[in-house]
Amino acid sequence: MDSSEALWADLKKPIVNADDYIASLRGRRMTIYFMGERVADPVDHPVIFPSINAMAETYRLASEQPELGSVRDSIAGVATNRFLHVPTGPDDLVTKHEMQRELGRRTGTCFQRCVGLDAIGSCHSITFDIDKERGTDYHQRFLAFLKRAQTANIVIGGAMTDPKGDRSKAPHQQADLDLFLHVVKRDDKGIYVSGAKMHQTGAVNSHWLIFMPTMRMTEADKDWAVVGAVRVDAPGLTYVVGRQTNDTRAVDGGSLDAGNAQFAGQESMIVFDNVFVPHAHVFMDGEWQYAAMLVERFTTYHRSSYVCKTGLGDVLIGAAAEAASHNGVEGVSHIKDKLVEMTHLNETIYSSCMAGAYRSKPMASGAYLNDEMLSNVAKHNVTRFPFEIARLAQDIAGGLVVTMPSERDLQNNEIGPLIRKFLQGKSGVATVDRMRILRLIENMTIGRNAVGYLTESLHGAGSPQAQRIQIARGMQIDKKKARARKLAGISQSTK
Amino acid sequence: MDSSEALWADLKKPIVNADDYIASLRGRRMTIYFMGERVADPVDHPVIFPSINAMAETYRLASEQPELGSVRDSIAGVATNRFLHVPTGPDDLVTKHEMQRELGRRTGTCFQRCVGLDAIGSCHSITFDIDKERGTDYHQRFLAFLKRAQTANIVIGGAMTDPKGDRSKAPHQQADLDLFLHVVKRDDKGIYVSGAKMHQTGAVNSHWLIFMPTMRMTEADKDWAVVGAVRVDAPGLTYVVGRQTNDTRAVDGGSLDAGNAQFAGQESMIVFDNVFVPHAHVFMDGEWQYAAMLVERFTTYHRSSYVCKTGLGDVLIGAAAEAASHNGVEGVSHIKDKLVEMTHLNETIYSSCMAGAYRSKPMASGAYLNDEMLSNVAKHNVTRFPFEIARLAQDIAGGLVVTMPSERDLQNNEIGPLIRKFLQGKSGVATVDRMRILRLIENMTIGRNAVGYLTESLHGAGSPQAQRIQIARGMQIDKKKARARKLAGISQSTK
Amino acid sequence: MDSSEALWADLKKPIVNADDYIASLRGRRMTIYFMGERVADPVDHPVIFPSINAMAETYRLASEQPELGSVRDSIAGVATNRFLHVPTGPDDLVTKHEMQRELGRRTGTCFQRCVGLDAIGSCHSITFDIDKERGTDYHQRFLAFLKRAQTANIVIGGAMTDPKGDRSKAPHQQADLDLFLHVVKRDDKGIYVSGAKMHQTGAVNSHWLIFMPTMRMTEADKDWAVVGAVRVDAPGLTYVVGRQTNDTRAVDGGSLDAGNAQFAGQESMIVFDNVFVPHAHVFMDGEWQYAAMLVERFTTYHRSSYVCKTGLGDVLIGAAAEAASHNGVEGVSHIKDKLVEMTHLNETIYSSCMAGAYRSKPMASGAYLNDEMLSNVAKHNVTRFPFEIARLAQDIAGGLVVTMPSERDLQNNEIGPLIRKFLQGKSGVATVDRMRILRLIENMTIGRNAVGYLTESLHGAGSPQAQRIQIARGMQIDKKKARARKLAGISQSTK
């Protein structure tokens, strides 16, 4: 029995459904802060719970639509949640993307499991490649780790983005060496790491985290070229959950003002203070040459994962159509035209993501990776189109989306009746239903889930410029120039 | 002494500065609700005060830059705030727009006085026209009213948008006749009106409101064709202040999380229940033929007033540049290019608004009105460009803009130091300053002032389709077709 | 032997390569006009030949890259050009699209065979469906026809767009019944059709044409619901080849001014005057109920076929990069950024087209049809992005692209040397090569092949509004509304 086994002792009983999952998050001794206070149990925290519930939806989906949400993975040989699956063919990636869109539709927000999922795919192949070239045994360690995770059917999160400090300096050049996560000590049992990972989705809601470098490394950065897995409650880990727009509506506004009371995203800063990682859970230590490749594979997977936003788009298009219907204007030509435009943009994103999955290619480990160019193109559209979809949704919804009275006003005996009287829409529509739809549109365009639908669409998996750099690398400009010269009747390259 | 004089008794001492203005709002007996509770004194309400403070800035401007913020108006013959001034030449409108941009820069939000200002210009000319054609005396009443207001240097707000109910029906056809504000009774002293006005900016912060019809009327809608002025504390008036994104950060988050702790906008629903208006303050009663013209003049004024958003744009461009500087990337070419694009879009809006002012024409009353086509074009750009400016600001700012810990976390002894350590930017930048700038960007793009910068830019002064209808009306397509036929060598109209 | 066999007598020897194909077009007795003159032999016409040569490239591709350009089709059981192939799986459609992009790269223009190809796919399935439901034998006729065509390896063109006359009237309501192609007579040998088909690409360069209705029909339009195949030299057919931008540069300007001297597109108006079609070549006659379905299947195939424009995009991106290189500015950041943007837009189109192929589904006949929504989305992007790519290409190219002297100036002894002196670019670049690349950019953005790259991208396979109508039909707005209601907490549909 290896020394890491103890870490799995309490995870032996597999998680079967959403209730199991939520129960599994209780009673853990984690150091979590939100708004300056220690959070005893996140499940009981009204601001945090909706993000837990969004992640729980990945289990509900597996129960309700197992062909979409679960899979029998060959590593553990058991049926497991699809978020723990290494893709071994284009169909796997296609189904993954269908699942992501469906979860976007079900939750209207970020369900926070994709970083972990895409870390799994990337680590599967990169550990294989390192071992092959350098005689290490990272791949076996990783498979053993993943087998346990699949068997327990737990949530694996990721942790990637370092604070970076001065962007013009390498990790080893920073004034504070902790600005990139690094190995601070090694002994015969394992390694110790310190640093921090920024704005990580769903960390608090996970069971384990895979930490990875965030960018290309040089030899001098060896100690920063480290990949490993830790339990989220490992000693030395501290979480600071970030503030989101309108987060406190979960507390102050009843269920209506929240817009989407059930589901939300979550991001936190994770501080690593001398966190121990036994060898069994170390998947790279010092192989700096592979850092860039790992990042590229991860981002190629992850940029296509933004197909989830088309699920959010579906909800927002539906909400806009419903709002138009409440106003009795759904049939007006400019309204219809805006719904078509929203759909067109949404499906354009979808098509780019899907094409990248269909055109995936196997890596040496057998894992399939999305087409890199198309994945970048897909994500780049994600940095643009949801903003226009959101603008059009607000256009259709009308100004009331930001000027409405609160639920408490509606409940007030004096003014509640006035609101019901004056906010009535088309005959037969309950005013409260009209308000609910408008609050949902607020939620997704300028409220809590706009964090996920808009800002995260810009920056998740790399900011717009990151995609442009990859597109530039892949655009084969010399081949294109040769085509042009040929058609222009130029016989020789002029270079 | 006319019967209306008593209503001015407590407003005799003119407001000189911002402090006077704020003091003048205290101790009024108004029926105001926010989040289900009666607001005793809005000046003391932490969520409402920033909106009062934004309006107070119009007085500060008049004190600090009197050439911009004040004017000697010939009606009262005294120096008065420019927001009470009837424009009598293109230069007046040009200076008005400069004032609006400057106030946008000073507050980063909606300062809420433009509806009242544009109501003044519209009523000045429309009362003149009605009198001339129908022998009424509305214009003298209006001048007397305005003289008092200018002398007292008070805030006049507006009230325009009716709830509208079923959009396919005229006011008199609605199931509930109150869905458009209307005269419910007339006696020898005045009229009584009932109904409601929606999402009105700054009503609670005003001293008087001018209410106006919101659209074209037919003869059957005579009782709905009513314009008048009421004190904001008139019996029968109830205000429900709407919820804004992140409004409660004013309470729960210290000053940092608010992003812009000093200034915010405000919208409320105003319910009129049998409110008495003495004849002296009635400026239209039954002249339904003039309702459309009043609305058109008002919107022509008001659409150009959206030049204020270029002042907000200045702030947001500056914030993005500052954020880039904090990250040490201000000189990177794609960052510079984005700042240029933001500026280009911002100045395009500005140019359209200004051109409409320079090309203003006098109406019969002597008041000048912006060029209608250009004013519509200007506002139509406002429904698009701030959204792209906001997207680019978030692009430059980075994901931290939505994932940052709260001010309370920063103050916490355990995690405060960790945040300072890991959120440090370029050497020499205080982490708290970096956070402040990012919170300001959050405030303007997905937070409280995004209500004003984005959604209000869409819907204020009419939704995008309203401008398209006016552009269609003004586009002189027959003249353009004739030009095309001539150049194409077609001798005759083919119609 | 059926009566139709004679029509194939001279096509018995299969076309093997491009030379065979060009030879096969000689000596045909067709009635072709161009610029008011009868064209004796289009192969010898300098304006028309580049379009023949572009189509010949489909045979060159089959010779040089047979895996892409040819296929063993099960109907004839022989290797045939892929443009004669009925797709029987997603991979067939994927390879079709790869072929189309490659031909776009090879020719930089419209190679004119896609209408025929997509007519084949549509007729295969629609004849099957009609037969099944109505006991006709169209499918066998069609298979027999296609078998002969595949065996002879000829070019099958299409003919679809009727002149339409008054757009508000159905075919049978038109003042002139010929404004839609229709059956004017039937006898025991076959049918006789009259009418016209507009702006048909490549008709003059084909061997046979399949004519089809252009829109939904009603029972009163039965005689207009007709599908059949005719030899291009059938008695009664007249072709008027349309003028293209810069078409006469093929005559007046040497090879340089043409920009792309080898390849061009071609469109013609085809007039049918009592053209006989034997029963063996009639594939629908009166089954008006199937007209709309035929059109929908055809456009679904054909909208994805616009993936060819990404091949043209490759050429134009390459040309812009080459022009930048000639100016010594290829490394300048704003130039690189524009090349990235062009690539991003080009690959977005590609991804949408490919996703629609991968997600194709079988119809009853066994033929596979692209995903309808994605095919419409793909084409809709084609109506936008090439225009922006072209604008960016001109931006990079500089104004010289439209102000350059002619080739004849270059050859003139007086001014040729001056042009060489003053138009020199970066050291080492021949001025004539610089001019060639700029002429190619002119050719694709404002010259002859801009017809295909821009205007045809708008209107081919249906104008933008046609796609919007299909997107509206497929957008499942009720499902989306239900999702929104659920997340907003509305229990019941409010309809």
Place this chain on the structure above:
Amino acid sequence: MDSSEALWADLKKPIVNADDYIASLRGRRMTIYFMGERVADPVDHPVIFPSINAMAETYRLASEQPELGSVRDSIAGVATNRFLHVPTGPDDLVTKHEMQRELGRRTGTCFQRCVGLDAIGSCHSITFDIDKERGTDYHQRFLAFLKRAQTANIVIGGAMTDPKGDRSKAPHQQADLDLFLHVVKRDDKGIYVSGAKMHQTGAVNSHWLIFMPTMRMTEADKDWAVVGAVRVDAPGLTYVVGRQTNDTRAVDGGSLDAGNAQFAGQESMIVFDNVFVPHAHVFMDGEWQYAAMLVERFTTYHRSSYVCKTGLGDVLIGAAAEAASHNGVEGVSHIKDKLVEMTHLNETIYSSCMAGAYRSKPMASGAYLNDEMLSNVAKHNVTRFPFEIARLAQDIAGGLVVTMPSERDLQNNEIGPLIRKFLQGKSGVATVDRMRILRLIENMTIGRNAVGYLTESLHGAGSPQAQRIQIARGMQIDKKKARARKLAGISQSTK
């Protein structure tokens, strides 16, 4: 009598009208080439004449609308064409822009006089400034020159863009020193200049040219810092008229195929070979410090001059509306919406140009200069919006715009009747009129005048990046950052 007087001997009789102007171009001994052949008299050249006719429209306008097209300038004290006028107030610039838009409407193309006009304004002020600081007498020379020109009412053209060669090198560093125009000899009578000026509009149609440097100079470039005026028929000048899209339709296609048979633009390469300029016509010689300022003033004037494109936009919008009317679809909502969008974009350009004129400021010489920021913003919109307007025009026009038969086909006895039959639109519309409008749309979007409407809109007065550089310079980012810091609550600059 100064030595320059002889050069004016044949220009003593002022040009009064368009006929005079055209007559004045006859019989000049100029060295002009087009398509490799010497052009004896451009007035008689069918390809060149439409450009002369477009310029002649500036005289027609002066005759027909003198308040717009002419002005009494104080320099000569006579009424002269407004294209010879130095603007001495905002109203002058406003009227100038109205004139430019009207000429755009009248001609549908580039009328080619704005470079000369904007050279006049720039030279007026820059000569004044040089004299004041360096004791030269350039300003008097310039006034004397301009007085003569105004008195004779001739056309003054400009000549600015040098070939530039290797963009990374200064003028004096070029391998061939002629790649920028420079002084090659000086004697007591004057100077001798050699070099070339590229793609100059209307040079062949002018009487005199003012040549100016094209960019910032250093001291080593002194000989290149030269400004002067020469007669267009001065010895040593050679013109090569560039090819335009569809230029030969003026010859080969009758009047219909040209689309706009009367008017076109013109660009040429002008070679200077040791051209003598007497001192009286030298306005800068060696004052390299002023080169950049001259260019900036010129481009500030000239970028606003692109308001002319809104006149072309008026024509194109009208043509699209007429085409829609021919098809009977003018009332369809998506057509109307596209016309509105075209108008909105067109008026946005207009508003930016006009705002820059209204906000003009005087320079030391008394000449007024447009606001620099707004002029750059205006032109930057010109590099974008006409492309979208053109795309929408083609969308409305339909594919026929590029597939139509020629006029000669229409005249052919066999096929003419077929074309009339099948291209008929709505009842009552002559087919030939329908074709004329479509040819006009072709002309402006992908034909000869697309050169002026599209490519020139990109590159004239500087390519897009040139405007971005100026916008960056003017955007006062430090002031904006200070505003942001203040609202964010940051007390001190963090720099």
